[in-house]
Amino acid sequence: MILSCQNISKSFGTDEILKNVSFHIEANEKAAIVGINGAGKSTLLKIIMQKETPDTGEVILAKDATIGYLAQYQDVSGHRTIYEEVLDAKKNIIEMEERLRGMEAQMNALTGQELEALLDGYHRLSHEFELLGGYTYRSEVTGILKGLGFVESEFDRQMSELSGGQKTRVSLGKLLVTKPDVLLLDEPTNHLDMESIQWLEGFLMNYKGAVVIVSHDRYFLDRVVTKVVEIFQHQGYVYQGNYTEFAKKKAKIREDLLKQYYNQQREIKHQEEVITKLKSFNREKSIKRAESREKMLDKIERLEKPTDENTDIHIVLEPDVTSGNDVLTVEHLRKAFGTHTLFDDLSFEIKRGERVALIGNNGTGKTTILKIINELLLADGGTIVLGSNVHIGYYDQEHQLLHMEKTIFEEIADDYPQLNHTKIRNVLAAFLFTNDDVFKRIADLSGGERGRVSLAKLMLSDANFLILDEPTNHLDITSKEILESALNQYTGTVFFVSHDRYFINQTATRILDLTGGTIVNYIGNYDYYLEKHDELTRIYVEAEPKAQAAQMTEQTVAQDGSGTDKKADWQTQKAEQARIRKLENTLKKAEERIAELEDLIAGIDEECADPANATNSAKLGELTGRQNEYRSELEKCYEEWEQVSMELES
Template identity: 65%
Template structure:
């Protein structure tokens, strides 16, 4: 009996009675449905096997968790679950990740490895990025100040020697010794070589870029989506999100005519030219070299132009003769981006464009898309990327779309409101329940009106920002004029400049107020 009680206590301490529910919780958190629990691991996809391995590791509850890109192959809901799990994990967690949103929500310290050196920062990713920027700016300022002092001393030495007198030569030699003893500050290193991406269409499309009506797709008895309807206007950046296996990539393949839809239609607007980025890079030819991949698709380019383009995507020298089939996922991604840039398309359809990109390259892609004057439709699990680039989000749930006119932060805010509305509606009458639920799926005409208003607001904001930038530059130039020593004794000139600056600043404040009103 004593042995039984001892073993029973040990079993209870090890959560023996709760282990099944704990396994179920982890599997569901990582995106597995209960119908998949009895599947043989050998029959799972590569992504599913990775999720099983992650779940198995989490359930062992080690003192230190070592995780390498843990958000790979997870959908947004699973990533959110993992964030909560790791934030509450009692042990230590050391992870490698390029998911900035994930890093922001999980870590308390950031270790960066750059130029063979390791630096540790307290805080999350946003705090790390700000601190790193400040440190680099301070180091650069210190370096530039010293360089200015060195140039000044060298000029003084040159003048002293030009006098060709014994006393002045001794003074020059003294200053030279001082320079030799000076602890030289090394110039802060720039970032590693970065890809140079510039996206710009050669032809402006019509205002109506894409119209999808009643679109549906199934594989066997499994329906991905049905009766999907939406429109995309010129200049919109639309992100498609949803759980794994809901048909996001399939939708993009249908729109690019890689596979057919089962029913429904889609119509492209006038002068629409599609540029397609495939996450699996099926549009690349594995047997070709990088150089051939570009030259065959763009025969009008000279060898020099092709090499210059590839150099912008970090392929130089003999690298351009590597076979596509021998490249890493990141390298294939850069080749696809190079082809996308050369296409000069006005409607970009992108499937997981940030996969295999490092953080610096993701930021360059974000900047390129934000400067792009064409239209973008993409699928991504990178929430930071979505937040930076999307003007609208289509959430694929229950085989249809829910429309959110805003970025990822806006999506989260509205989704919380809808969740609260559904909860409240459950306690009300059937009529009020239906009225509340209808808020999650906007009427087709109402969607178009809201989208038109949002496009006008975004255009007005853009115009205001351009005006503000011009006036700020003009005000800064006048500040420089006021600081010029030649105007110090010229009261009339100073008064003219001051009055002009006051007039510009008044206009600026009016524009700031208009911007704040529109941005709310």
């Protein structure tokens, strides 16, 4: 056991947050802490990090164990660059490297016992330096930054220039580089695109230490964790398994508790009816028997009806009219900002009843496409045609369609003047806005509260074509599940952008992958997309001639094989196989050269230790010079090996 929380309780004034929460984490274990927004998950992490003091209970960390913490919000500034900020986590290795260089410089000026003593210290320090990854730490920093979505051209940007999300990614990178025995991560997948999330999954699954994660990303939790700690109605409940297994076990437990509650209620009602009947006989013997039953009934420990948190949110999405079969047709769409072209010659269609997810890395233009369709941005070229009787309902992740100066009540009343006071109150109550909450200004709401207002307006719109931009941002898991259920029962058409892979998997019937400046169409959910994405090459339109690129604008991969261009698939697979063989050969050559260089460096170490050379400063200088050249080449080989390995993995 590396970390233990025992009977942790915490209140803020009269508001009880945590009550006797207990759990433990084993070395190398990967665990999740889940619960609704406001349940106390982040508070619990702060208590573990001693940033908050519990009212009762204690946190026990194993002796000599190190712990690292990524808070949900970061306030990192200063004049360091991104690379320097993350490299600072290797300060001890950098100082060790400087000491080694200093010792090497002294060797030419020393002889005899002084030189022998210096060499002895040099070899000990070199060994420690190597064990700590001294020869690979720079490539490690580079690899982690790239994995988190930074390109090398961004490494020199100063921290003061970065957005909040970018600062969080830098802080995560710095934490991963330090490799503590226990990693505490609060919403680590926020601000990461899908590619970076997949990289982080692999990193954490192979991490040589314990990891405790607070996250609403259920797909991420399914892949990484083997234990779930749920904070439910202030208390902690521990489940073995990933998120899906936890959800099944919790549903079964709740079902069993409900059965016990209803069985007890039936028994209580039966006993009360018998007591009433016995008393109605108005005989001494019957009355005594009734009193005896009453005493027994009073001794029964009454079960409380199990409840779910946040299930009061009611989302009912239903179109007012049925649209035509062709809902949206996009042809040859183009958009650039200055000299940067986001996409060129994009074409795709959406039919009635489909639920289509648009996915892709950050910066590829997904939100831009939605804004162009909603006429919030102008396209530079191409056409967008809506079908007959199509009525759009738009959910904007930035909530720019909300009026910051209005109250929640005014936001609904002004857009839907046909609704009376009571109806507006009822709609807002369905989204957990009750009493004086409805008079809060939009500007004063949290991201999650603004999301609920936008969802309320979406429900009232009666639209038959919903366009949703990151609808699950700021929603807790229970609210996401309620939205998933509403969308799956919706009889209209849905087109949405999301990074929430679990949400996509539950709702999408088709996936459009915006990659390499083109659209790849997968007829299936996210699991199917992953299955086919691994088999086929990613399409690099920019490497193709213009005419060929236009022909390949929509490469369709269907579950039943229909609509697939078999010849194009074969050519794609053949090209991909050739590319993989080339990468494997490069990797093999790099490994062979790394082995050679390591042998050469080890051989020079032995030569330096030879007493005949120990007193020969010229010889030592020559050996050290060669060794430095080999180490420099070795570092480049390590970087090449790492880059090729990552490319092969993808």
